[in-house]
Amino acid sequence: MTRLGRVGAETGAGWRSFVRRRTAVFFTFFFPVILIVIFGALVRTDPTGEGLFTEPPAYYVPGYLAVVVLFTPLSRLGSEVARHRDGNRFEKLATTPLSRDEWLLAQTVVNAVIIGLASLLILGLVIALTGATIAFSPLLVPYVLVGVVCFCGVGAMLGSYTDSQDGAVAASNAIGLPLLFLSETFIALDQLPAWFEPFVNLSPLTYFARGVRAVTYPDAGTPAVAGLDPALANLGILAALAVVTFALGARSIPRTD
Template sequence: MTATGRVGAEFTAAWRSFLRRRTAVFFTFFFPVLLILIFGVLVQTQPTGGGLFTEPAGYYVPGYLAVVVLFTPLSRIGSTVARHRDGNRFEKLATTPLSRTEWLLARTLVNVVIIGIASLLILGLVVLVTGAEVALSPALIPFIGIAVALFCGVGALLGSLADSTDGTIAASNTIALPLLFLSETFVPPDLLPTWFQPIVNLSPLTYFARGVRAVTNEASAAVWGRDLIVLCVLAVGFVALGAYALPRTD
């Protein structure tokens, strides 16, 4: 069997495993919907007022997408790696032609599909509920796919290095929560202390938020191209690190 065939077989198995876990399916799509209903309907944006949500509704589209792009890969890949490690499943994997890199690639592709579907749901709901003006561009596809791959790599690292599944989940939340609100998603940089604003550039999610915001505002590729390049470089690096960190049995 070729590498493509091995990845495809693992992708199919992982996809079916996800669909069988109805609770995981439900909350994967319900959590971002709940967030949109809270912020978009109950809190609402107030462009002419004061407070946190002072930007137009379209400004927060990257933040809503970031919820699934960030949390889902970190928790799903991280907990899966931790469970496989604790159950010695990587020892069984070593007896098959499927390499650790191919295993992580297949799992990453599953998350890209899942989060792609969730992103379509989020975009439609944001437009319907908040009235945000969102330009649907093909450029959104690479931003979402590459960001998902990046955080799958981070999740693989956490799952390999944490001492338990619970520890992996705790570490994922500890990393994800600050990134979600301090990466030009929901909080504009000018609301942060001056000394902290350059630190925002250290977050991979910042480049996702900037790029998606530019794309949904119909900006030219010259505006969002740099952000996509940075995401690509970071994704390659973290996926390579994540694959290398997966438990070894040789």
């Protein structure tokens, strides 16, 4: 079987495994919907112009998308790798032609399809519930795909280095929640202490948020990067980080248990 055939077969198996778990399917799409309803429809902009959620609704589109681009790969890949370790499935995998990077690529494709569908749902709800005016750009697709690759690599590392499936889920939440709110998604950089800015720049999600905001809400005035267009520059940075995290994630997956 060719490399493409192996990845395709594993992708099909991963997709069937996902759709069979109805609870996982439900919460994958339900969680971001709840956030949009709470933050977008119930929590309104502060009329004094101070505090949180003072920006126009379109400003927070990257944050809503980040919910699935960040949490779905971290939790799904982390728990999937941990589950494979608990069941000694990587030991069996080592006897097949399927390599670790092919296995991770197949899981990433499954996550990309799931998150792509969830992103369409999110964009539709944001427009319907908040009245946000969003500029649709072809660059939005690669941003979502590259973000998925990046955080699938991180999720694979979490599943490889934690001691159990519960530990992987706990670690994904412990890492994901701070990143979600401290990566220029829902909280603007000028609302954070000046000394915290270098830490914001260490987060891959920051470049996702800045780039998505640049392509969906040009009026936000996303700053250029080294004189380059912010939409393309942030995508380039995110892509470089995705290559690194995917390689580290594939390398961390055990050959045997």
